[in-house]
Amino acid sequence: MSDSDVLVIGAGPAALVIAAELAEKGLAVTALAPADPRTPWVNTYGIWADEVEALGLSPLLSHRWLDTVSYFGAGGGQVDGGDAPLPHGRAYGLFDKALLQGHLLERFARAGGRWQKGLAAAIEHDADGSSIRVRSAEGVLDAAATSSGEPAPAHLRAALVIDATGHDPVFVRRDPDGPVAGQAAYGIVGRFSAPPIAPGQFVFMDYRADHLSEAERREEPPTFLYAMDLGEGVFFVEETSLALAPAVPFALLRERLNRRLAHRGVKVLEIRHEEFCLFPMNPPLPDLQQRVVGFGGAASMVHPASGYLVGGLLRRAPGLAAAVDAAWREGLRGEALSRAAWQGLWPASLRWRHAFYRFGLEKLMRFDEARLRNHFATFFSLPSELWYGFLTNTLEPSRLLAAMVRLFGLAPWDVRWGLMGLQGREAALLAPMLRPGRQHAATFRQEWRRE
Template structure:
């Protein structure tokens, strides 16, 4: 075999898993359309404690302690630090750890398997072989298969990095969610709600982004841009200079892939995006080491077939407990997508009134299954009657999603 592992894609997921495989002594080859060192455009946020626990806080470009949300007129202090990655440092961290691998330029076109491994043929006709292929090409992957279980909801956002005629948020502040909608008409408030995600970047620069939590079909980017500019204008803020525009659209409630398939997935291709919060990078950092170790162990058994190596990899990435938690998160998102603006305000006000360990663990997917259930039970008990009724009332796929979560 030409390689132990062939990684398809050079985004965060591809570099994250490659950076854990190479130090284990495996021969890793990457295939990507662009240079793996090409600059990334999107911003990546994370709760700073996640990096502190991994001794990786030096990868942050910005860190805020004054973190708030608005579910009413007054700000709710979150009491946790939040950060934005320095994209160049994060990319360099992973590239440095994977420096022993080789990269090929091209796009994968065909995949075949034999007893020992897999073969990928590129659009240019090049053939690459490996004991295991890992597809990290995003939520619409090249080879990873997943079942179709209904409409896929997407989080959509339109953002601006730039300078403004007045501060969009107070100096030194980070705003996770601002659901205030006094800039909208009464009729517009009946439409799917959106919120402001914003932060002071220092030096007179700010990042402001209008976001839809999730919806199927998604809120159009044009609507989000219009709402953002109207929100700013309502507060007497005008855009002076646009340094960067960000348009984000990614699925939130993708079903899990077929865990029996021969090609492995990681990142969005493996449905690792948090179904309730949209976070991904923290999960990549936490779960890549365990997956890499399981792959190395499986490959060390020279008598294992390619199918057995893939089976061991999938089992390490999606344990029965993680599968059940994923189902619970999907159930929760299905509920939230059907909430009105007022119900969402009440829900999140109750959610962030939970003990920090519970809401933080929920958003980062670091609670055990029993802890996750306990947090949800506590939230239900504390929530206003309208929210409790909304959580109980079946309006869509909630029953089937909950049943799949229980079944695992």
């Protein structure tokens, strides 16, 4: 017998999203976390407005920008040092973190989910489920996430365990296949002597580097500004490194941000919040045969091309929950239940796309500052539905390939040469795309024929 049908470990966005979806299927779900799940989330969660509108969650946005631009110092696909913005023509939003967190907690509570307070220390599996040993537990939390003061049990048992504890998961295993690149960012929310960006604007990428010396642009890692006007004279500005292994240090990002602002005659008058963001961009997929199922960062769900995660969590949680529910009703338990869950989360099409994006990111990390700006200037000259689908991981494989062929045809020759050569581990990363395996070949043929 199991205490729960599903035990979800974690209390961040990934854990709350999947716990709510599973509980709403009618499954008995327990969530295990070391602290109160109402503890405020720290990071900023941006999302394209089309994504959040498709999910029906627009009321959870704190801000929505219509004026969305990037700067690449480029025109006509070639870097020319110009300052003209490249308009994106798509609205961008920022989640109100407290509203999103409260929405997910309410859904979970309303569906009958319960919280257990404690740390997952060890796990054992048998034919029917898994047993978790809990340590340093301080009490039990009810569905509304308030302490009841009851002693936590030494063990929790469930038919299925989902690890949603982030990029360094408690139980989910990955087999490393090389260095993992990190996206690093240092940002501040504050007031400035002058607007650091145009009022009412959202800047997705500002790769202009006129505040750096020629040697720095040539020899040091490229970084860009991600920024937004939060209203009432408050702005969020963040210096970001797309990806690098090892990751760009926070000290360099802070220095770059201060130099960028100073070069434009902007002084920081007040810092209300500092954000230090670092997460892996291109980890390999987990072992999809293991008994513990991952979700979120634990399952390598960060989009390797953009670093986005929350939109993917919200889109993909229903599929995982439906797969678990169907397998449960079919009577599957133990290894069979875990396999069905993994397949629901990482079907062949998504595995192929993950391999494709990892391969592409490996190439971009080799681009110098000028070539990278040329690349992005060309990328955003693609039709909006293609670059948007690429960044949100919503293009089917055939359309993804068609978009990249089109990009290659539009790109200047320095970008083409960078895309054509195979260096380092690129050949090894290319192999999974070329050999999806006999068991998935029919799926890929069907996907191609649909186009």
